[in-house]
Amino acid sequence: MLIKTCFAILISLMTTSLSATLVAGPLIKVRIAKALDRVKITGMDMIRELPQVKKNDRYLGRKSLVFNCKAQGSQRGQRSLVVASLSSSTGILSWKKKTYLGDLLLLTSHSGKSCDLVNQLPMESYISSLLAKEMNSKWPTEALKAQAVAARSYAIYKMNTGGVSRKLGREAHYDIENSEKHQVNGTLMDTTKSTWNAAKETTGEVLLKKNGDFVPIFFHSKCGGRTLTPDQVWGNKIEGYKGVECPFCHKHGRPAWQNKMSVAKFRKYLDKALKWKQMDTKLQLEPSLLKKLLIVPNKVADHDFRYYDAGNMITLEKNYLRRVVGRKVTPSHSFKVSREGEEVVFAGLGNGHGVGMCQYGAFDLAHKGWDYKKILAYYFPGYLLKKVY
Numbered sequence: 001m002l003i004k005t006c007f008a009i010l011i012s013l014m015t016t017s018l019s020a021t022l023v024a025g026p027l028i029k030v031r032i033a034k035a036l037d038r039v040k041i042t043g044m045d046m047i048r049e050l051p052q053v054k055k056n057d058r059y060l061g062r063k064s065l066v067f068n069c070k071a072q073g074s075q076r077g078q079r080s081l082v083v084a085s086l087s088s089s090t091g092i093l094s095w096k097k098k099t100y101l102g103d104l105l106l107l108t109s110h111s112g113k114s115c116d117l118v119n120q121l122p123m124e125s126y127i128s129s130l131l132a133k134e135m136n137s138k139w140p141t142e143a144l145k146a147q148a149v150a151a152r153s154y155a156i157y158k159m160n161t162g163g164v165s166r167k168l169g170r171e172a173h174y175d176i177e178n179s180e181k182h183q184v185n186g187t188l189m190d191t192t193k194s195t196w197n198a199a200k201e202t203t204g205e206v207l208l209k210k211n212g213d214f215v216p217i218f219f220h221s222k223c224g225g226r227t228l229t230p231d232q233v234w235g236n237k238i239e240g241y242k243g244v245e246c247p248f249c250h251k252h253g254r255p256a257w258q259n260k261m262s263v264a265k266f267r268k269y270l271d272k273a274l275k276w277k278q279m280d281t282k283l284q285l286e287p288s289l290l291k292k293l294l295i296v297p298n299k300v301a302d303h304d305f306r307y308y309d310a311g312n313m314i315t316l317e318k319n320y321l322r323r324v325v326g327r328k329v330t331p332s333h334s335f336k337v338s339r340e341g342e343e344v345v346f347a348g349l350g351n352g353h354g355v356g357m358c359q360y361g362a363f364d365l366a367h368k369g370w371d372y373k374k375i376l377a378y379y380f381p382g383y384l385l386k387k388v389y
């Protein structure tokens, strides 16, 4: 009975997902895994294309194909190549018991000794699987729709600007990574009716600069009171971003946090953070000699903090400190630093980098009856919502 029910759910998901492929829109290439030694892909009536040797093979029935990626050693040091492209007449393939909609591509990894695995799928299918991971499929529809537009804007920005290839300095053969560095998406099994509807009902909608340019749209879990701009957090200005008050997320998600570390450990981090700052600003900064570390009182909303070290006053932006102490010590960018005896205390609000849309804020506003357009206009007053396909 249970098996029958599971099968029925699978068929219903497959039907929904396949119908979603009919929605017009670009195909996105998502790197789902890297540095693999061996890859086994399973599917029904698969077609294997080997572009390097211009060979196409068809495998009728349910089959598994195994690729030995170490054998790609001859490609070492060369540019990435598409070794194989796999598709199925059902539109679905499996890797490591996970089900993917669309095609799977095997690339030679940067070292040439292993493979990277890329899933090529329709944008709206990608957005639907992402909503279950980056948000929560059980959240209100309007919050999911706002998240769909934000994630689609980021993905299309990456595709259109060739961001990954530019950064690598060579053709990457994928548009985006499935990781916290970019965006986290799921598999076909993570999607639900709500996530499909949120993706489908906002098909092709993105936020753009007022001059029509694409822009990387960011989001985070909980701002803790006010959202931040990219220059406040990462030091790079992006035209159109504005910090906004967010009195909506306080009662949701992670409560205020506090972490401590010894003064000795903090000094080591300060030196590391100063080195980063020195590299960015070319300023000559002395490392801590610290006999007496005096931290100037600062507030959660401040973007830097000052301290006296052997009589010198040093200003350090919090983004440098957060980069070295890590997200465990500072889960958000909104925090203050103080000294209590031989300990340094980090006390903050929220969770995440704080730039762009506050997800718990969107959750609260959707509950209050705001629609996704109003939610996006609130967190992104400098951008316009537009349907691009």
Ligand SMILES: [Zn+2]
Binding pocket: 222, 223, 224, 225, 226, 246, 247, 248, 249, 250, 358, 360, 361
């Ligand atoms: Zn917030």
